[in-house]
Amino acid sequence: xxxxxxxxxxxxxxxxxxxxxxxxxxxxxxxxxxxxxxxxxxxxxxxxxxxxxxxxxxxxxxxxxxxxxxxxxxxxxxxxxxxxxxxxxxxxxxxxxxxxxxxxxxxxxxxxxxxxxxxxxxxxxxxxxxxxxxxxxxxxxxxxxxxxxxxxxxxxxxxxxxxxxxxxxxxxxxxxxxxxxxxxxxxxxxxxxxxxxxxxxxxxxxxxxxxxxxxxxxxxxxxxxxxxxxxxxxxxxxxxxxxxxxxxxxxxxxxxxxxxxxxxxxxxxxxxxxxxxxxxxxxxxxxxxxxxx
Numbered sequence: 570x571x572x573x574x575x576x577x578x579x580x581x582x583x584x585x586x587x588x589x590x591x592x593x594x595x596x597x598x599x600x601x602x603x604x605x606x607x608x609x610x611x612x613x614x615x616x617x618x619x620x621x622x623x624x625x626x627x628x629x630x631x632x633x634x635x636x637x638x639x640x641x642x643x644x645x646x647x648x649x650x651x652x653x654x655x656x657x658x659x660x661x662x663x664x665x666x667x668x669x670x671x672x673x674x675x676x677x678x679x680x681x682x683x684x685x686x687x688x689x690x691x692x693x694x695x696x697x698x699x700x701x702x703x704x705x706x707x708x709x710x711x712x713x714x715x716x717x718x719x720x721x722x723x724x725x726x727x728x729x730x731x732x733x734x735x736x737x738x739x740x741x742x743x744x745x746x747x748x749x750x751x752x753x754x755x756x757x758x759x760x761x762x763x764x765x766x767x768x769x770x771x772x773x774x775x776x777x778x779x780x781x782x783x784x785x786x787x788x789x790x791x792x793x794x795x796x797x798x799x800x801x802x803x804x805x806x807x808x809x810x811x812x813x814x815x816x817x818x819x820x821x822x823x824x825x826x827x828x829x830x831x832x833x834x835x836x837x838x839x840x841x842x843x844x845x846x847x848x849x850x851x852x853x854x855x856x857x858x859x860x861x862x
Contacts, residue, residue, distance in 0.1 A: 632762070648681055
């Protein structure tokens with residue numbers, strides 16, 4: 570399958586149009602690949618590391634994006650074969666005419682994967698292992714708490730790398746950032762690196778400014794609330810009256826009661842299930858600030 574999609578930054582700005590060939594991993598036997606899980610950096614780890622960056626006085630951080638990460642990763646384990654559809658087969662033969670002899674009478678071509686193609690159940694794990702091996706060779710070690718946080722200590726300086734698949738947030742000085750850019754380019758060839766005080770990362774807008782780091786998802790929340798009218802602003806997700814029952818509120822229907830009990834994980838119902846609390850329609854502003862004290 571060939572997919573094409575537009576990618577946008579955390580502030581809603583258009584970033585790029587991305588296309589890729591994707592394998593139907595649901596057709597693979599998962600029992601053949603027992604170790605296929607691949608972690609991504611936890612949000613609380615990211616907040617902790619950004620707070621450390623603010624405390625250390627960092628005014629800029631870097632973001633590395635490895636292009637075609639999976640297809641730069643050698644396939645391991647049991648061999649995986651795929652059938653290329655007629656359109657893809659035509660494109661392959663146009664680029665590599667000598668492969669015409671392998672086209673079937675129905676116009677298909679069968680091939681063995683040499684790289685971890687997107688969609689393979691083990692692709693993400695293979696890429697993660699390859700990246701970790703490379704970073705360890707550069708003197709970084711994994712956090713025992715979060716395997717997607719890499720740390721390197723040089724004297725009294727500490728550099729941090731946060732990993733989410735092929736996007737790496739780099740908290741280091743300019744010398745180390747430039748060194749990593751050179752080494753990543755040598756190892757993976759196709760990379761982009763952005764250096765600055767503002768970054769779009771994991772759908773969040775990050776800004777470092779004079780000992781304070783701000784993380785927000787204002788655009789995402791605004792898009793979510795476009796269909797909701799007449800909401801009042803509030804600074805926190807709840808107020809002092811959140812558990813006060815509004816006796817004037819109309820009773821919930823049976824379907825609404827069932828949905829809410831299921832959503833919040835209640836097995837035996839709740840007190841006053843036909844009433845809603847005064848905090849029902851309040852919504853958190855999508856911004857948090859972390860400052861080193």
